[in-house]
Amino acid sequence: MRRFFVAGNWKMNETVAEAETLVKALLPELEKYESVDKAVCPSYLAVPAVAGLCKGSSLKVGAQNLFWEESGAFTAEVAPKMVAELCDYVIVGHSERRKYFGETDETVNRRLKAALGAGLLVIVCVGETLEENEAGQTEAVVTRQLRQGLADITPEQADSITIAYEPVWAIGTGRAATPEDANHVHKDVIRPLLVEMFGKERAESMRIQYGGSIKPNNAAELFAMSDIDGGLVGGASLKADSFVEIIKAAAMVTIIIEESEA
Numbered sequence: 500m501r502r503f504f505v506a507g508n509w510k511m512n513e514t515v516a517e518a519e520t521l522v523k524a525l526l527p528e529l530e531k532y533e534s535v536d537k538a539v540c541p542s543y544l545a546v547p548a549v550a551g552l553c554k555g556s557s558l559k560v561g562a563q564n565l566f567w568e569e570s571g572a573f574t575a576e577v578a579p580k581m582v583a584e585l586c587d588y589v590i591v592g593h594s595e596r597r598k599y600f601g602e603t604d605e606t607v608n609r610r611l612k613a614a615l616g617a618g619l620l621v622i623v624c625v626g627e628t629l630e631e632n633e634a635g636q637t638e639a640v641v642t643r644q645l646r647q648g649l650a651d652i653t654p655e656q657a658d659s660i661t662i663a664y665e666p667v668w669a670i671g672t673g674r675a676a677t678p679e680d681a682n683h684v685h686k687d688v689i690r691p692l693l694v695e696m697f698g699k700e701r702a703e704s705m706r707i708q709y710g711g712s713i714k715p716n717n718a719a720e721l722f723a724m725s726d727i728d729g730g731l732v733g734g735a736s737l738k739a740d741s742f743v744e745i746i747k748a749a750a751m752v753t754i755i756i757e758e759s760e761a
């Protein structure tokens with residue numbers, strides 16, 4: 500059965516106090532949607548408070564990044580085991596990390612391996628820029644990001660990985676990819692590559708989230724596509740109401756799929 504995974508990436512938003520208020524508003528609502536896997540990714544500083552509030556609930560907590568070294572003289576960095584103490588998930592390779600902080604496919608790969616080594620579930624982000632998109636390079640860019648980002652990952656490890664396809668031009672712009680265009684990349688580019696890397700069965704059970712201007716009014720049509728298995732939500736995850744609406748859309752599509760398969 501298809502099980503959607505929707506994660507909120509709060510980016511550099513929400514102080515500890517604001518994060519607590521947001522999670523307290525989310526928790527009673529989100530518990531209604533058992534059929535959907537869900538997580539929020541606050542700043543590192545808000546992670547302890549959010550993890551404390553989410554304990555025992557179905558809302559999981561993720562970090563937005565991590566460093567690959569285990570410990571040592573790496574001022575301001577956070578080690579995999581530090582993240583794993585409080586979080587189930589971690590995001591690696593977000594386009595904002597690539598654009599502003601020099602993240603490369605190689606460093607994505609190092610972070611991914613370190614995160615998996617610490618027992619974390621990892622959301623690996625890929626996606627082309629507007630220029631690359633307009634130059635018809637989407638497939639080439641996403642393929643390179645996946646081949647290099649997921650280099651040397653075993654099929655067993657792949658079970659702990661979610662891919663987030665986030666076209667950079669759709670992030671924070673209010674201009675989401677059309678469901679058909681997003682699904683084309685999921686179905687015809689990412690999934691076949693995962694099949695090649697990890698085998699058919701595993702690749703089919705891996706989840707590919709879409710990210711980039713997911714809102715309550717477009718979530719259901721995105722999730723209704725054959726290969727969009729959830730979402731990585733930025734702006735719309737900062738308001739309890741809109742994040743809940745997006746999770747609800749995933750729950751509704753789950754019901755529709757179940758009914759159509761019955």
Ligand code: PGA
Pocket residue numbers: 508665669670671672673710711712713731732733734735
């Ligand atoms: P957005 O961000 O929903 O605000 O476009 C998505 C993301 O960057 O993960």
